[in-house]
Amino acid sequence: MANQSTSPAGTRIFTPVHKRTGVRLRIPVRSDTQIPRGRRWQTVIRDVRTGQVYRAWNKSCGLPECMCDAYVEECSDRIQQCRDDLKEDFGEPDDLQE
Numbered sequence: 001m002a003n004q005s006t007s008p009a010g011t012r013i014f015t016p017v018h019k020r021t022g023v024r025l026r027i028p029v030r031s032d033t034q035i036p037r038g039r040r041w042q043t044v045i046r047d048v049r050t051g052q053v054y055r056a057w058n059k060s061c062g063l064p065e066c067m068c069d070a071y072v073e074e075c076s077d078r079i080q081q082c083r084d085d086l087k088e089d090f091g092e093p094d095d096l097q098e
């Protein structure tokens with residue numbers, strides 16, 4: 001099967017920018033993880049390889065009003081804690097894919 005991706009079955013690669021370092025990451029996430037585009041959003045994602053949980057939220061790609069890119073930063077590996085933190089900062093998180 002031709003597959004240019006290195007991600008394991010059932011996953012896909014999410015490529016957000018790390019908020020603190022500015023480095024673009026390649027994070028394997030479940031393929032059904034919803035990454036919204038084009039509006040203000042926030043969610044919680046999990047690196048399926050390392051188990052690290054990240055907050056992810058909208059980032060402008062540089063075009064006015066365009067939010068097609070994403071930031072992440074590490075957060076608690078307890079997803080509920082991460083969601084609670086998000087709620088304080090942003091309001092109710094979008095649905096989390098466990």
Ligand SMILES: [Zn+2]
Nearest residue numbers: 061066067068
């Ligand atoms: Zn854009």
